[in-house]
Amino acid sequence: MIAASVLLVGGGRAWAQPKPEGGGEPAPPTPARSDGPPKAEPPKADAPKPAPPKADDVKAAPAKVDDVKPPPAAVDAAKAEDKPPADAPKPPGALGFTFGSYGRIIAATDGHGGPGRDADVVARGSRMDEANYAELELRRDDYWKKTGATTRLVATLGIGNPIFHYNGEFDIKMAVRNLYIEERGLGADGLSVWVGSRMYRGDDIYLLDFWPLDDQNTVGGGVRYDAKQGTSVALHGGLGQPMNDFYLQQSQRQLPLNQPGVAAVKILDRQRFIGTAKLQHVQKVGADGAGLKGVLYGEVHELPSGQRQMEAQVYEAVPANHGWVAGLQLGAFSGNRDTHVNLFLRYARGLAAYGPFDRPAQLSPDKTAAGAHELRVAVGGNWEYGPVGVMLGGYVRSFRDASPGLDYADLDEGIVAARPHVFFNEWLGLAVEGSFQAQKRGVLLPPTAPDGSAQAPNGPLTARLYRVGVMPFLSPAGRGDYSRPQLRVIWTMTVRDDGAKQLYPQDDPLSLRTTEYFFGLGAEWWFNSSSYGG
């Protein structure tokens, strides 16, 4: 079957098809990763505007814009502005230039002399064994006294594996992620407008590096209004044109007017439009910052019709495609130590069931994505008390492509993961993680033992694995499950069944080994980098 990979946006995970991994090894295919840039953003804890942290939480909470002193240059820039009148609204946050970053770096082995590998079978597995990734974010904030508005310009570069000191290649795998400008308070308090390229997201499940409800990576714009009662509404529209022949086909033609040479002509040239709408309400409960959160979410996906060249002078009409998403999120947070829980429910249909950067495959007989669908149910949360805490994450997902019947791209999968922490003091802690994941794919194994004695397969291929991990770490910013940076020693052991091994090609070590180890040193950080805005 053709690769029916369904990428979940820029995170680079293949939803449905093994793809070569672009990580720290020589790119053998793995079942759940793609060669795209790994997803790497820091987590969002719970509410969009959590209550001010208590004094003893400041060091442990995720870094926020107003937690960080602006660098001297930014201060100077702020001074250069005229002072606003006394009754003017105060400019939010720091002004001037700010640098932010998310990143993770790791040096690990598989115990056999090779690099540590991610052995997940599901699209979103444990975060402990992810490959190197970093984002470098430069931000500029200005306040305009004449309008009372603030302007934020965000430029974020994502850097993927590998890095020079590992492979000796003086090169870099880098992409522009954010490049947008946002206006706040222009025309009305609580109103914001943005235009540009943006990672536009809601809440995540940290353990799985997963934004299960809304996770947009488009070039477009959006508007958001935050009412004072804790309700907000956000609209967004954006375009994308992944580089594959579902969207773009070029062919050479001779230059006009009998000029020598050829030019590339776009025979198929269509963009995917994604529109999103999000209604959110945060209801505070009590006076200690606790609250409830509810989100209604929807997407529409539109792809116009076109034509494709089949062979010289032979063209084929390519039909339009449509899709939609409906989603729901319910959450609760304590307002204390990032304790929260979120439940996500998301259903996608048609084109929207496929990842926006992917080439929809296994289409319906009319060559559209009609009939494809995906259901996700996910839970993420964190609880902390005193020196202990536990992070939770899990999801189940069912994807069916548009083609009738079952095939390799059709899958059901799920994972549950838990990571308890204990802090021995403010800077030293130990985390252990346990997870179980399983996946079914719509393939029947063909007869491999042709002597008539072999049993025909009775159902789809099922792959399962268990993983345990131990991770002592240093937390210089103080205790807290979300406190970063962390410097870590990571050890994991993954026990995989035969189904998991069968997802890998012949001679791939993961097709041979039942137990997979990952042992290494790692670090993870984030500060000043939460610009998702969703």
Next chain:
Amino acid sequence: MAKLGIGTILAALAAAPLLVGCMEFDPGLAGEIELGTHVSDWHDEVIYQLLVDRFANGDSGNDFNVDLSAPGKWHGGDWKGVEDHLDYLADLGVTALWISPVVKNVETDAGFDGYHGYWTQDFAQPNPHFGDVPALRHLVKAAHDKGMKVILDIVTNHVGQLFYYDINENGQPDENVQGGHCPSDHYEKVTGCTASSTVQHVSEYDPDFDTRGIQAYTSLGESGPAPVIWNYDPASNHMPPMPEVFQNRDWYNQRGRTLDFDVVDQLLHGDFPGGLKDVNTSRCDVKQAMVDVFARWVELTDLDGFRIDTVKHVEREFWRYFAQKVRQRLGPQGKKNFLMFGEAFDGNDELVGSFTKNDLPAADVLARENRCVTDGIPIKAGDQLDSVFNFPQYYSAIREVFVNAAETQKIQDLWAQRPKHWGTEATRGGAGIVPSESPVNFLDNHDVGRFLYWEKSVPALQNALLFTFAEQGIPCVYYGTEQEFAGGNDPANREDLWTSGYDQSRSTFLWIQRLAKVRRTYRALTHGDQTVVWSTTRKADESDAGIFAFERSGGDAGKGYALVVLNTNPDHPSTTEFQGDRMKLDPAVAGKELVDVLSSSKSTVGGDGTLSLEVPARRGAILVPRDQVK
């Protein structure tokens, strides 16, 4: 509240992945399936041969490496496409589908793709270009639901280009340069090489036949048997054969390319031109493996028959073993009347028919062959195949008479030989047909140019179709005939059917539809014995030039009677009369009025049982007694 929520959700989460289990294949697509007998009498069937890659593309998800720009490339057809067009086929009137091989093939070789299916790499895996096992099962079941049967094309003689002979022992496939002198006496004898011969380039993929096996060669001369090296190129699927038992090098004859098909050693043991490696089918373990892999496909999909490729390149003892063991294995599972017909690409009727003979071999030969039996059920009979593809008739009748307007006497001569050349008893536990009465008749196929390529006359095509539908045997229509495709030799004769739009109004589509209906309606055309009542050696301006007429009656046709009269002359009407001598029919129809069921015209047989009937050029008639007209 938060604690309670987390605890509850944690419990649910722990169970969730275990509950991921709603993915189920439809019944019959997974697990073992029950085999059934879907054919009551193969004489009633009309076979339609199709190349899966060219018939219909029903699943764009398996369209990898598709290139429509050349006929030698993958074009995207698949089993789903066939299934989607079963109604088209049913409307055409065909009842049995012969689908091209399903096993995984070499992807591409020397610029040509393995779209046809005859370059086996893995006998046990489906070709992913066409679908998966559930898709094939679904196709077969859907066909059965419509009363159609499915015949699988299989190849036992050879595999794809899976190894090379490392003649120069440099560990890589290349051209070996030989010459300047004769490398051996044997070589000199075979090739006529002289000491002054010029340099020759020998492909290590496809060297010329050598009875000793391909020999390694250096500038100093030969150095023993050339090593056999498996190819290992995953991208083109030049990979060692599978299942793994096929990776035994002794399972291949290793004698190089067949140069002369008339030399038995080369015919049986030479690689098929193009580097297709010849399997040593005389080995017991090979015989057993072939039964296992191909019977397994039937057990997995409930197929109704095999069309077997290149049978003349395989020993008779293999066919005795293979055919009987397949029947012994499938019969107890409920698969009766399983048809196995072979392809011997040859005009020699005696040779072709020999694969249907059931002469018991000599006792010592039989004893030797039975040493291959491991299941305790010995081979007791000489049974081989149920039928063969009627290549002798293709040459003698279709090409010579219907295309080139040669004398029709050739057809009668050929038919007269069949009881001597072909088996005259049905195989035990086989398809239930007498081979000599059940040839698989065709006008063209994927290995020869289409009828309209040789003769660009639709009336001639339709007249030949009438012949194959009315004569004794099982008619077989090559896909695209109904759309009047006219491609020449391979690969031009493997057009994409979808370019026709599956037009059901084309005259030849309607003609086949009509012939199939007539054949279904009149049992004499499917079960009657066959008697030639007029043929001629005249082919010019004579009154009967081009006339060929035969009766179908008796046999299992009851009282049914049909008279088939064809005029193969391209230029003028002809009659069943010459110089006062009139066609004489079965006395049972003397004085009766006959009705042409194709044109409704009527003729009356004389009281003396004679009939003079004029037939337009390249036209024909099927006449039945008026009281039998339906």
